[in-house]
Amino acid sequence: MLVTKQPVLRRFWYALMPMSSLEDGPKPFTLLGENIVLWKKEDGTPAALRDRCCHRTAKLSKGFVEGDNIVCGYHGWTYDCSGACVKIPQNPGNAIPAGAKVPSFHCQEKYGYVWVALEDPLRPIPDFPEDGAPGYRRIFQFYEEWKTSPVRMMENSFDNAHFSFVHKANFGILDQPTPAPYTFTDTDYGFEAETMVPIRNPQAGHQITGTSDAITNRHLINRYYLPFCRRFGCMYPTSGIDHIIYNCATPIDDDHIILVQWLYRNDSEEAVSTQTLIDWDAAITAEDRGILEATDPDACIDTRRRIEFHMPSDKPGLMIRKQLLDLLTAHGEVEVFRT
Ligand code: FES
Ligand SMILES: [Fe+2]
Known part of the structure; x- marks a missing residue:
């Protein structure tokens, strides 16, 4: 598109x-x-x-x-x-x-x-409930230009199949490539997707996860906000720590986005410093950037590229595409491709 x-x-x-x-x-x-x-x-x-x-x-x-x-x-x-x-x-x-x-x-x-x-908005800026909630601190993480499209970024945000490969040097478990299934709930802004994901927990991540277990779980409650925002709602059940990231893939043009990312944590600066949290997530996000910038930004939201859909875990990607396509249809538009 x-x-x-x-x-x-x-x-x-x-x-x-x-x-x-x-x-x-x-x-x-x-x-x-x-x-x-x-x-x-x-x-x-x-x-x-x-x-x-x-x-x-x-x-x-x-x-x-x-x-x-x-x-x-x-x-x-x-x-x-x-x-x-x-x-x-x-x-x-x-x-x-x-x-x-x-x-x-x-x-x-x-x-x-x-x-x-740019024109009369169809809906307000999404409500992110952690902002200002007791016990949560907001941390600006980064703001950088990526050579990709916002559709690619949104697909990646819900794609748990990439953890074992893109993040294998970090939290991904290479020999467990079958992702845990999501449970979906429709919302008035998009959808919510919940799952429990086992992750590697290298020593460098112990402060972030709050546990020294070699393998720990992430309880994810992720949310998609039409068209290009997402919540990565990561909770560590062992420690009770919430690590909740919001991203906006703000479209500059057809091939570039500004990736805006900030974080909410329900712990203190004394427990984990702001800089540690920035550095940790920046390293992970750099892995995503490396692979996303190696894809074609002309992400297609119709069903022409069926080969991309032959992975059962790509259901959230399909849901994002369907919501975008429904949005275009409701406003009398058809998807415009690169020719
Ligand atoms: S005042 Fe002359 S170009 Fe703006
Ligand atoms: Fe990733």
């Missing part, structure tokens, strides 16, 4: 970057092929416009913030958060032409990130 060619995808919220990125001025971002400038207003909330001045097309992200407004760095035309030009410094006292404006986008802060919807 070419995500930039599916208009309905413009009607969802995507996490673009940490709010802290806007502390030192406006920033550019490309979402579904649309160039955006983000900045922070005086009340601390973010704003988003097309990153193109209506005067002579300069990128507004090269400019600066003045109060609630953004100032083009070329000749100083100034825009408010609705995209209306409110000042032309070379022409003071005269009316601003009615056409002097740039498109604006829905923009808000949640979970410490700037979220944007």
Whole structure:
């Protein structure tokens, strides 16, 4: 699927970057092929416009913030958060032409990130219940560009068959390639998939898992949020530790995503340091990145590539594809492929 060619995808919220990125001025971002400038207003909330001045097309992200407004760095035309030009410094006292404006986008802060919807969103930003829950701490893990598609990333997020191979140097058990089956529940945002997965527990992971058993279990309650977010809800029954990751595979264009990842833990900094948790998950995710960037990003969501479906454990992948396909159909779209 070419995500930039599916208009309905413009009607969802995507996490673009940490709010802290806007502390030192406006920033550019490309979402579904649309160039955006983000900045922070005086009340601390973010704003988003097309990153193109209506005067002579300069990128507004090269400019600066003045109060609630953004100032083009070329000749100083100034825009408010609705995209209306409110000042032309070379022409003071005269009316601003009615056409002097740039498109604006829905923009808000949640979970410490700037979220944007390019067109009227079909549903709110998902509710992640661990955020602010007593006993849980939120840890920003990483934010990086991957050469893959968000569909590939979502497939991989629920694909327990890759553990034994991609993660064999880590927690995967190479000689146990048959994955434990999931139990599925439909939800109003996508679906939930629950399973119990045995994993290797090398010494380097003892702090994370909270146990020194050679083999331990992960009780997974994973969730898919249409179109490109997921919860990796990992609980270690032996220790009672929850290690709950949220990912947004935010589509830059048809071949690239920003992978946004943060974590909730129900333990303390004294028990396991933030840096240890970042380093541990970064090493695992680097293994996923290595293999995902070796795939064709043109992930097909219809049934043409039946060969991909001949693995019983790929049911969540099929469910993701079906939900995406149903979304397109409900909005009168057909899947657009690379030709
Ligand atoms: S191009 Fe932006 S003010 Fe001239
Ligand atoms: Fe993985």
